[in-house]
Amino acid sequence: MTDATVLTVLRELIDHGPISRPVLGGAVGLARATVSSSVNDLRRRGLVTEVPGESNGRRGRPTTGLDLDDSNFALAGLEIAVDRVRVAVYSLRGRELLRQEHVVDSEVANPRALLRQAAAVLHETLGRINAEQRELLGVGVSVPGLVDASTGTVKYVPSLGWHDVALQKGVVEALGVDVPVIIDSDANFAVLAERRARLRAGVEGTSIVYLTGTYGISAGIVTGGQVWRGSRGMAGEVGHLILESSGLPCVCGRNGCFETRAGIHALIDAADPSARRSASSPAGLAAAIDHLLARASDGDTSAMAALTDAGTWLGRGSAILAALLDPDVIILGGHYSRLEPWILRPARASLSESLLIAESGMPDLEVSARGVWGATEGAALAVLHRLAAAQQPLP
Known part of the structure; x- marks a missing residue:
């Protein structure tokens, strides 16, 4: 030992x-x-x-x-998203060596079928890394849902329709490689990447809340330098906090959830109700975001108003998280990073207005520089954390 x-x-x-x-x-x-x-x-x-x-x-x-030492080993991150698979390989310091993104069949929700596609992309990526003669220390696998990280079981991924999927076992079988595999949510992995980047940049403070900003709103929470999961591993499902009891209907069956005002789907719907049907598919959502960005860049008033409103609600939701968790910083990740020019200012203003005692100091509200690759980077980093925690032998 x-x-x-x-x-x-x-x-x-x-x-x-x-x-x-x-x-x-x-x-x-x-x-x-x-x-x-x-x-x-x-x-x-x-x-x-x-x-x-x-x-x-x-x-x-x-x-x-x-x-x-950046020269000997590699860490791999695999993200299984709703419509695509992202794979990236990093050095120990977090330098990106290679990354690939592949769109998958939108009708593929069967875990085995999706895992086969994800494994094929990962095998291709690792084959290119093997040419550099680096030793792979492990693979972190990210999914957008509730995960029991202790067993590698996906409890619930609403966007994929998965319930109680033994993902760790499935990934090991699909990969056919003898390396450690770590399973966790995209939010928990992404907040690890943010924490390390801040520490290595000399930024003080170890309490962070990261909001995903992808197909829903989940939170990765770091407090005391550790990811906080709660007593049942359910911490972070903030997208379904009810902000308006008589608000808009949510996919969860209730009304007025955080996601209905600040989620990406809600934002697109508010900017252009006619895009609702096309944005219901993963590929359509990506195209709708691109279209929204183009409209906002051209000064389209309805697009800019929808973005401002979403930013305002992000600030209000962030104020609730600030009151509960008192973090040093709240980071907006995923697609929110692309929307920064329009959502960050109203979000900060709304956060300040919504706090009970704003003048006593409020958490920083920032946009992630990692965009949609934050979870993949954090998934790879988790392998390194596993080594340092004596959960697997050092090489």
Whole structure:
């Protein structure tokens, strides 16, 4: 079993590298000799390397930093969405090595059939990575729904009609490769990617709420540096918070849910009711978003009004989350990132107006720079977290 101090050092480098040895020792609270021994262990395994640092100000001599080694291993993320499969492969530092996106048959909702398509795309991608002679450490698989991450079972994916699907077992069988497979929701994976990006950029604060902004609204929640799942793994299904008791009908059978005002489908419907039928299919939804963006860019008043209204409701929903969770930041992900020029300002204004004591400080409200690839990046990163948590042996 790997020494706990080695894993402590690895976790610190995952989150904060590159970092100098003295700073690393202070961060993990270990003696210099212990840090040195742990670093040497990780270097022998090909997980950590020395990197050039900044000048320390004494005769211009540069410091030597430590970071994850980008040359030996690969981490794969696979996202199974409603209408497409996304696969990306990353280095240990999160550098994207390759990515592919394939549209799948919209009528394919059968888990086995969809998994076969997803596995074919993943095999093709990994075949290209194998040419670089990198060792694959694992695959994270993202789905847009409720997941029991402890068993790899998908409890419910409304957009695919899946109930109690043993996805981890299915992925392992479909892939036919002997590597660890991790299953979780798109929101939980995406918030991991956001957390790491903020930490590596030196941004303080570890409490984050990430809103998916894809086919529904789900939240990935990080508090105390960990993804918060709740007692039954159901935390984060915020799209069906009721904001208006007598509001618009929702697909869940109730009225006035968050999604009916700020969801992507609701936004498209408000901008152009005639697009409702075409946007009901996944391919039609993607085309409707493109059309909406084009209209807004051309100054179409109805499109811009719908976007402003959706932003306002995003702010109101975010205020509820802020009151419940008090995060440092709320991040709008997925398709919301494409809509930033029109939704972010009204969302921030509405958030401020809806808070009980806005002047005491409110969470930052930002748009993700990762767009629709956030869940895929986070799925790959989860493999690295699994290593650092001693849930699988280090290479």
